[in-house]
Amino acid sequence: MNKVIVGVIGAGRIGRLHVDNLQKLPSLEVKAVSEAYLNEELKLWAESQGIGLLTTDTEIILQDPEIMAVFICTPTDTHAELIIRAARAGKHIFCEKPVSLSLEKTMEALRVVGEEGVLLQVGFNRRMDPNFRRLKQLVEEGELGAPHVVKITSRDPQPPSEAYIRSSGGMFMDMTIHDFDMARYLAGSEVVEVYARGANLIDPVFGRNGDIDTAVVTLSFQNGVIAVIDNSRQAVYGYDQRVEVFGSLGSACADNCRPTTVELSTAAGITRDKPHHFFLERYSQAYIDEVVSFSAAIQLGETVICGGNDGMQAERIAKAAKESLETGLPVQLPLQTEVEAC
Amino acid sequence: MNKVIVGVIGAGRIGRLHVDNLQKLPSLEVKAVSEAYLNEELKLWAESQGIGLLTTDTEIILQDPEIMAVFICTPTDTHAELIIRAARAGKHIFCEKPVSLSLEKTMEALRVVGEEGVLLQVGFNRRMDPNFRRLKQLVEEGELGAPHVVKITSRDPQPPSEAYIRSSGGMFMDMTIHDFDMARYLAGSEVVEVYARGANLIDPVFGRNGDIDTAVVTLSFQNGVIAVIDNSRQAVYGYDQRVEVFGSLGSACADNCRPTTVELSTAAGITRDKPHHFFLERYSQAYIDEVVSFSAAIQLGETVICGGNDGMQAERIAKAAKESLETGLPVQLPLQTEVEAC
Amino acid sequence: MNKVIVGVIGAGRIGRLHVDNLQKLPSLEVKAVSEAYLNEELKLWAESQGIGLLTTDTEIILQDPEIMAVFICTPTDTHAELIIRAARAGKHIFCEKPVSLSLEKTMEALRVVGEEGVLLQVGFNRRMDPNFRRLKQLVEEGELGAPHVVKITSRDPQPPSEAYIRSSGGMFMDMTIHDFDMARYLAGSEVVEVYARGANLIDPVFGRNGDIDTAVVTLSFQNGVIAVIDNSRQAVYGYDQRVEVFGSLGSACADNCRPTTVELSTAAGITRDKPHHFFLERYSQAYIDEVVSFSAAIQLGETVICGGNDGMQAERIAKAAKESLETGLPVQLPLQTEVEAC
Amino acid sequence: MNKVIVGVIGAGRIGRLHVDNLQKLPSLEVKAVSEAYLNEELKLWAESQGIGLLTTDTEIILQDPEIMAVFICTPTDTHAELIIRAARAGKHIFCEKPVSLSLEKTMEALRVVGEEGVLLQVGFNRRMDPNFRRLKQLVEEGELGAPHVVKITSRDPQPPSEAYIRSSGGMFMDMTIHDFDMARYLAGSEVVEVYARGANLIDPVFGRNGDIDTAVVTLSFQNGVIAVIDNSRQAVYGYDQRVEVFGSLGSACADNCRPTTVELSTAAGITRDKPHHFFLERYSQAYIDEVVSFSAAIQLGETVICGGNDGMQAERIAKAAKESLETGLPVQLPLQTEVEAC
Known part of the structure; x- marks a missing residue:
């Protein structure tokens, strides 16, 4: 099966976590990462991960015809709008929770996703x-x-x-x-x-x-x-x-x-032993498995494990x-x- | 210290449980048991436990000056009245839970207990x-x-x-x-x-x-x-x-x-193993310890671990x-x- | 069934433990205890346990026709001889481990037990x-x-x-x-x-x-x-x-x-929690159950759970x-x- | 730090396990794999892992100056000779246990390792x-x-x-x-x-x-x-x-x-749950950590966690x-x- 080429929007803690996992998986490949606040550390990190493109311009990712799916890892207040833009661009979407802080915005985003027929997976890892x-x-x-x-x-x-x-x-x-x-x-x-x-x-x-x-x-x-x-x-x-x-x-x-x-x-x-310290340790396998599941849903045309609804x-x-x-x-x-x- | 001589009112499952425990303890002695429904089995049981008196007449227990304390192990709807009668007779009282199904009756019983200055322990074992x-x-x-x-x-x-x-x-x-x-x-x-x-x-x-x-x-x-x-x-x-x-x-x-x-x-x-089957097994030690505690409260003039309030x-x-x-x-x-x- | 009337030889830690347990059991009754070194504490203890006879003379126990069984709780070097004397006196025997420190003495004791047809239980609790x-x-x-x-x-x-x-x-x-x-x-x-x-x-x-x-x-x-x-x-x-x-x-x-x-x-x-502190706590139930088992073997004419061999x-x-x-x-x-x- | 370029000798179960792990680690890179018995399945596997060279000729690996270290994953009876050849070729060595079935052969191999001053890590994972x-x-x-x-x-x-x-x-x-x-x-x-x-x-x-x-x-x-x-x-x-x-x-x-x-x-x-099924599951992390440790020892000039002795x-x-x-x-x-x- 062909690899799922993805773009990652947002390179904060959770965005970088996803990239680290995605790059180890045979079924996905990160082609580009966008982040509003670029610095040297991020550039070194992107290089070490073999990321071809690190940009502040999300539109480059959304307009890249090779990119099939995007990971939305930005602050919550940008999720709904990014979902809408990505759906309109025909990308499958993995979005961190929550979709938004407003039920109206969430429903609007889901409506567009439905219209465009793309997959939307919410990150309930x-x-x-x-x-x-x-x-x-x-x-x-x-x-x-x-x-x-x-x-x-x-x-x-x-x-x-x-x-x-x-x-x-x-x-x-x-x-x-x-x-x-x-x-x-x-x-x-x-x-x-x-x-x-x-x-x-x-x-x-x-x-x-x-x-x-x-x-x-x-x-x-x-x-x-x-x-x-x-x-x-x-x-x-x-x-x-x-x-x-x-x-x-x-x-x-x-x-x-x-x-x-x-x-x-x-x-x-x-x-x-005390329990694992926090979510990165406790749910390390879940973070991997959710993206494996997402890529399989795209490749096989199946439903996602956790959708917009x-x-x-x-x-x-x-x-x-x-x-x-x-x-x-x-x-x-x-x-x-x-x-x-x- | 002198033994606490007790009478047990009600010889159902919980009444017999208390007697079995009381008879093994050095600090208490069961002098009499009253039970409305006597049968052969109960008589054999009382004999095996060395109970001197098995009667249908609770008044005999309440009027016995040697008996310092009573255990009320009858159906719930009789508790409040028996507490009042026992308190009026000057007996310390161990009563199974709940005191009654009516808050008014419970408060009336507690009022009399307070007036008579006897101890009342409720069986929250x-x-x-x-x-x-x-x-x-x-x-x-x-x-x-x-x-x-x-x-x-x-x-x-x-x-x-x-x-x-x-x-x-x-x-x-x-x-x-x-x-x-x-x-x-x-x-x-x-x-x-x-x-x-x-x-x-x-x-x-x-x-x-x-x-x-x-x-x-x-x-x-x-x-x-x-x-x-x-x-x-x-x-x-x-x-x-x-x-x-x-x-x-x-x-x-x-x-x-x-x-x-x-x-x-x-x-x-x-x-x-599955957990212990039910309360008799799980709380066997608690049933012993609550009566030890009750007898100590009587002997030492201390408060009970679980009172009327x-x-x-x-x-x-x-x-x-x-x-x-x-x-x-x-x-x-x-x-x-x-x-x-x- | 009739109670098994027993005598206890030796009132050290383990002898007193057995008496404490035996006196709570309906199937046995301790009639006498012998102990070489009597003191006030032991007398008070015997009284509190309701022991009729406390003596330094083991022979009184061995000659008492009412006593059916003896518990040998003395130092190890006296076990074998006491087993032989008790067996010759027709008593069933509960003996603490080991039977002796000499295999020859142990075998001699077992031989006599066999000749006299009494039960011998060894205290592998x-x-x-x-x-x-x-x-x-x-x-x-x-x-x-x-x-x-x-x-x-x-x-x-x-x-x-x-x-x-x-x-x-x-x-x-x-x-x-x-x-x-x-x-x-x-x-x-x-x-x-x-x-x-x-x-x-x-x-x-x-x-x-x-x-x-x-x-x-x-x-x-x-x-x-x-x-x-x-x-x-x-x-x-x-x-x-x-x-x-x-x-x-x-x-x-x-x-x-x-x-x-x-x-x-x-x-x-x-x-x-740490494990129970030591054998008295850890094996408290086993100490009870072994004497229940011993008395049942006597009453029912069955073999003991742990014999001389x-x-x-x-x-x-x-x-x-x-x-x-x-x-x-x-x-x-x-x-x-x-x-x-x- | 530069990546440790390695060659893997033997592509049986354990050889492939190591390659799978090595290819996910940032500090190592598998340049070549040798295996006596090549088949289609192995070729597909090597391709999927991005292995540049799959050969039946171990000598190619040993003579490659870019390769700093070899993993010996062949049957036990070949270990000692391969250790000697690899040491003579100046490669650091990771060898699966045991070094050999003959103490003499093992000691001979260790002698050569010592002479050549290469690192030898034994796979006690x-x-x-x-x-x-x-x-x-x-x-x-x-x-x-x-x-x-x-x-x-x-x-x-x-x-x-x-x-x-x-x-x-x-x-x-x-x-x-x-x-x-x-x-x-x-x-x-x-x-x-x-x-x-x-x-x-x-x-x-x-x-x-x-x-x-x-x-x-x-x-x-x-x-x-x-x-x-x-x-x-x-x-x-x-x-x-x-x-x-x-x-x-x-x-x-x-x-x-x-x-x-x-x-x-x-x-x-x-x-x-039952325990993990077998060593691949139970020691999956250990298999990763031992090669990370091996590459660090090479990069930092430290001793291995588990050497020839x-x-x-x-x-x-x-x-x-x-x-x-x-x-x-x-x-x-x-x-x-x-x-x-x-």
């Missing part, structure tokens, strides 16, 4: 984590029977910078959105009600910026599943990412991953969670058929 | 489980810093009988009440809001009786702690009893207990959870100082 | 540990197929006193003897060769007394099983007692037992291990049929 | 396994105090082919040799005595070829450490690779690695183990200073 894939497989194969309860523990090791907090869209849109997608993925249904409790317990910087750092969110699904997510911006012992699905025939738990299996026993106690649904839940937090009341979500289809 | 005590100790010693989130998984292995369901007061009052108490115990604060989601997913017998079998309850505490409890009436793999406390300095999880530590590895997979608070939460389930809305609980003190 | 029983059950039910390798880790938390070391008979006879019995029990065969390596790595007190504190022993069994035992007199993290059986259809491992299941996660690391075989292996350590060569053990039958 | 590296680190940092006992469990999932068995040099030279190296690595000392017990319990094919399939080997080290290794050619539950180091200040255990952390709880039991010492132990098995006696190994230095 955790769907490809081997542990959570195994949970999904157990659900789908019926090993757990009818699912009743989904429990997600999702805690970051430390808070982001204040600059990041300000432009993040808030904890639900920035952090919990991964968990909303995971809950939908595992429940196999759509959310009909959201109830969120949150607090600012860790650092006043969150409160100062109208945000929270601790939350418990209950999701009620159309098929009766109840999901519960607890989040913290600071788990001092490391990145805590556990998921459990309980059903009529059993339960399955995905525990944290650790650097080694070594257990140390001394007079001071019995100790094992998945992105939009997670955003709807995040928005409802924010409303619930503000009103103190559960928020109903109209059934999917009642909103404009994407 | 899980407080004495070695695993949960260790959690409590970690919280109290500050190892976890300020507590932020308490998570309780509490699932029974199989549903009770329809007769039991009918008189149980509903899942929140019968089953979750233990978890409400555990959440209060670990959070070290009082609940100010309850939000409950529930469903009838396991067996229509629950729905037929106006009850649920699956629930997720969120509790908000005055000190900012958020607790979340998930319950099921049927975990096919056994009695699932796990608790986790997450705080500013760390997290502590109490896992299930199992009959053995053996792990079996075959071509079919890697298998370990604890019983009432858990009932208030259960009642609010039921209201939340029915209305679909969070229910506020007035601060403790606003209700009549006990 | 670990056979009744729930974890190791489960291993045995898996072997017997064929879950592991043909057993190939047995691995035993057996490490004490700290060295005994020098006085104890002097009279212990050496590490193999005092400590490893339990592991030799466990290996025989799980292999289901007899040892044909012993190879022992040992060293004095922990404390010079062992070397001063001609003993070792660290050992690795390989046992070859008639049925092809190879067992390997590693011992240490000092595991600073607690009592390390693990056993593994590997066979043609799988493997089963019994891990250590711990006071609680709590795992603590902090910035300093992920910590769980088991005691003698373990002593033969211990003796061979010592010889191997001294000569640096493997030591062959003649097949069981070639030694005088017991 | 497990030294780079993250779990075992952590054990080594704990030993070196003194966390375990003085090491006393090393325990290695090393079991293959299924037996190799009869053809493989015939040319393998026997289980000790083919399989246990990895464990001998690991024991030396962790004990930090040299072996002075070897005692081996082995049996043919799994498949008669081993016995037919004068080999065994089950073994327990005890190694005594000059510094007092005792190591014990148990091996099986067939662990039906997967590749069982566990190592434990016990010392004066504690113990550290490296457990098996598994594809996921998921635990499944059903009415049938509590199940988790390490290869020779492991072979000496394997040979002694075979002799012990045949004679039934422990075999002494003269101290390292007494053999010709390498």
Whole structure:
């Protein structure tokens, strides 16, 4: 099969991560990278990765007929517009989450994607984590029977910078959105009600910026599943990412991953490794597998593992969670058929 | 120290369990047992346990001046009245949970207990489980810093009988009440809001009786702690009893207990023991330790580990959870100082 | 069934442990305890346990026609003679391990037991540990197929006193003897060769007394099983007692037992409980179950779980291990049929 | 730093594995591959990997002045001669284990390597396994105090082919040799005595070829450490690779690695993943890390993590183990200073 020639838009942390992975894969090739803020370090990096073209002009990528797909790795507020431009240029699109901070913009972007008939994959990388894939497989194969309860523990090791907090869209849109997608993925249904409790317990910087750092969110699904997510911006012992699905025939738990299996026993106690430090370590395989899956979808003309509608649904839940937090009341979500289809 | 001479009121499953334990302890002695429905089996059992008196007349126990304390192990709807009678007779009281299904009756009973100056211990045995005590100790010693989130998984292995369901007061009052108490115990604060989601997913017998079998309850505490409890009436793999406390300095999880530590590895997979079957096995040590603690409180004139107010608070939460389930809305609980003190 | 009336000879740590357990069991009753060195503490203890007779004269116990069985809990060098006297007096016998430090004395004692037709149970309590029983059950039910390798880790938390070391008979006879019995029990065969390596790595007190504190022993069994035992007199993290059986259809491992299941996660690391401190905690249930089993054998006329031959075989292996350590060569053990039958 | 240009000699399973890894690493580049038996499949593979030259003539690689290092991945009986030829050609050498089946040949090869001053790394890849590296680190940092006992469990999932068995040099030279190296690595000392017990319990094919399939080997080290290794050619539950180091200040255990952390709880039991299937999966990271380490040693002029002497010492132990098995006696190994230095 022919390689999928791609352009990467945005060379921040996540853009460079994707390039590093893409260049090791036999099915893809990065032809060009665009980045608004070029510097020497980036140039050296691009050279070491064998990138032919490093530019500040995204249009060069969009107009290159050889490039079949683009990776949108820019700040969130540019996603929707870039999706529209890329779709109009006939490129398949891999876009980091969230699609946008505005449901209207997201729906507009999805509409254009639909019109142009290109593929759009949203970067909910955790769907490809081997542990959570195994949970999904157990659900789908019926090993757990009818699912009743989904429990997600999702805690970051430390808070982001204040600059990041300000432009993040808030904890639900920035952090919990991964968990909303995971809950939908595992429940196999759509959310009909959201109830969120949150607090600012860790650092006043969150409160100062109208945000929270601790939350418990209950999701009620159309098929009766109840999901519960607890989040913290600071788990001092490391990145805590556990998921459990309980059903009529059993339960399955995905525990944290650790650097080694070594257990140390001394007079001071019995100790094992902390979980992997953060998402780059914990989800390193998932970041690879999601782009392998994306390129296979392009090559085989299949659907992506996580599309525009998945992105939009997670955003709807995040928005409802924010409303619930503000009103103190559960928020109903109209059934999917009642909103404009994407 | 002198032995604490006790009478046991009610010789059902839990009453006989207490007698079995009491008779092995050096600090207590069961002088008499009363039970409304006597049969041959009970007589043989009482004999084997060396019980001097087995009677249908509870008054004999209450009037015996040698008996210092009574264990109330009768059906829930008799608890409050028996507490009042025992308190008036000057007996210390160990009463199984809940104190009653009516907050008014509970408060009346507590009022009389207060007037008579006797001790009342409510049978929230899980407080004495070695695993949960260790959690409590970690919280109290500050190892976890300020507590932020308490998570309780509490699932029974199989549903009770329809007769039991009918008189149980509903899942929140019968089953979750233990978890409400555990959440209060670990959070070290009082609940100010309850939000409950529930469903009838396991067996229509629950729905037929106006009850649920699956629930997720969120509790908000005055000190900012958020607790979340998930319950099921049927975990096919056994009695699932796990608790986790997450705080500013760390997290502590109490896992299930199992009959053995053996792990079996075959071509079919890697298998370990299911959790202990049900509460009699899982909490066997807690059932002993709670009565040891009760007798020590009597002998030393100390307060009990779990008193009448604890019983009432858990009932208030259960009642609010039921209201939340029915209305679909969070229910506020007035601060403790606003209700009549006990 | 009638209670088994017993006398206990020797009221040191292990004798008192047995009395404490026996007095809680419905099937046995301790009528008398003899102890060479009586003091006030012992008298108070006997009173608290409801022991009718505390004496320095063992003969009173042996001559009491009501006493059906004796527990021999005296120092090892008195075991063989007491077994002979008790057997001649027609008492069933529970004797702590080892039967003696001399194979000749052990065989003489077993001969008398055989002549008198009384039961003799040797206190290899670990056979009744729930974890190791489960291993045995898996072997017997064929879950592991043909057993190939047995691995035993057996490490004490700290060295005994020098006085104890002097009279212990050496590490193999005092400590490893339990592991030799466990290996025989799980292999289901007899040892044909012993190879022992040992060293004095922990404390010079062992070397001063001609003993070792660290050992690795390989046992070859008639049925092809190879067992390997590693011992240490000092595991600073607690009592390390693990056993593994590997066979043609799988493997089963019994891990250590711990006071609680709590795992603590902090910035300093992920910590769980150390193993139970020592044998009294780890094998508390086994100490109960072995005497229940002994009383049942008496009441039902069945064979004991661990008899005189088991005691003698373990002593033969211990003796061979010592010889191997001294000569640096493997030591062959003649097949069981070639030694005088017991 | 300049890339290390390498040639790979032998394109069997392990040769291709190395090429796959080398081509993904920025510090190395495979210029040529030689293989005696070329076929279409190999040509396609070489093309897909971007290998410029695929030849049957090893001499082309050895004479290429641009090639700085060779990987010897041919059958064992060619290793020594190829090492000599490569060393004479001035190439640094990475050679798969064992160096040879004859100690004389190995020593001759090491002599030439020493004369030519090239680097020789022997492929004991497990030294780079993250779990075992952590054990080594704990030993070196003194966390375990003085090491006393090393325990290695090393079991293959299924037996190799009869053809493989015939040319393998026997289980000790083919399989246990990895464990001998690991024991030396962790004990930090040299072996002075070897005692081996082995049996043919799994498949008669081993016995037919004068080999065994089950073994327990005890190694005594000059510094007092005792190591014990148990091996099986067939662990039906997967590749069982566990190592434990016990010392004066504690113990550290490296457990098996598994594809996921998921635990499944059903009415049938509590199940988790089997260990990784075999060495390609379990040691995938180690295979990468050992070549990264090799290229760094070349680039920085440092010593390799595992050199010719390490290869020779492991072979000496394997040979002694075979002799012990045949004679039934422990075999002494003269101290390292007494053999010709390498």
